[in-house]
Amino acid sequence: MHSISFPTRFLPGTTDNFVSNEVIAKDLTVFDIWHYLIDTAKWELYYDNAANIKLTNGKNSELHYGEHFHFDTFGFPIDAQVMELISPTTDAPVARIAWNGWNNDSAESAIDVYHAFLIEQLPANRVRLLTQESQIGASAAKLAITKPNPMLNGHQAWLDGLVSAARKQL
Template sequence: MQSIQFPSRFLPGTTDNFVSNEVITSDLTTVDVWRYLVDTSKWEHYYDNASNIRLTNGENSLLHYAERFHFDTFGFPIDAQVMELVAPSDDDPAARLAWHGWNKGDADSSIDVYHAFLIEQLPDNRVRLLTQESQIGKAAAELAVQHPNPMLNGHQAWLDGLVKAAKENY
């Protein structure tokens, strides 16, 4: 579970933009973090770069394997589908979540992404949160050359907000 498994099309280093962010924190468990990550009704409370979140199942706000959903982020309306969802368990406290997201706009605004999270329990009551996103498209290439990289900063804000929400039991 130490690394994210990318589909070959999104292999880091071969796409137009790739970012990786990590936080290691103490006094949390993977379960503490997981519940704020998979519950999309919590996202806007701790991450101001996600809005207009809608799940197609309409039953609740929890992501499920193969779930389709929509959200707005980084100025893009994104449609997405959960491609991997492994919740933490007593047998394995590590967790994984990944989705394929896309915006099928015109040639300038079209973007295709694979975004994944890995949450691992570490010794000494610590948790590692890793998120990585690999992007394809002209819009992704334009994001990649911006300094500072908005994806890098935005995803760091997501992890920092996730930790804060889990610690505060928001």
């Protein structure tokens, strides 16, 4: 199976918080899932932890490599930039998207994150969804010790929502 590559600054185990979530679903393809992940207009239909999404391209609601965007999540306003975007193809049914997100409003809420998704087709008509996020900052350190872990639960809801949306074709 494929893995997510992190910039050195965000290497898991060296940051203030890291979470990893994975789902393997049957009877779906990478293509079924991909559209719901890159089209930010769909996020609020299946994931209630993303709001006020605004892209800087002004052309459409789909994320593109280098795209700057803003959204609110986990109680933070986040500015972000897409750092990796590899769409799936029939010859290579593996997709990747990652963004660097940050909030510098105050010392207490300052956070810098690298959030990545990997979606890959598996044998026997299965698809794997992996999301991992590595975080730096005082608010990240607080999230790391909060029980239950809001990042772990929130990202699981995102993956479950993606699968549900793809099954329903929202």
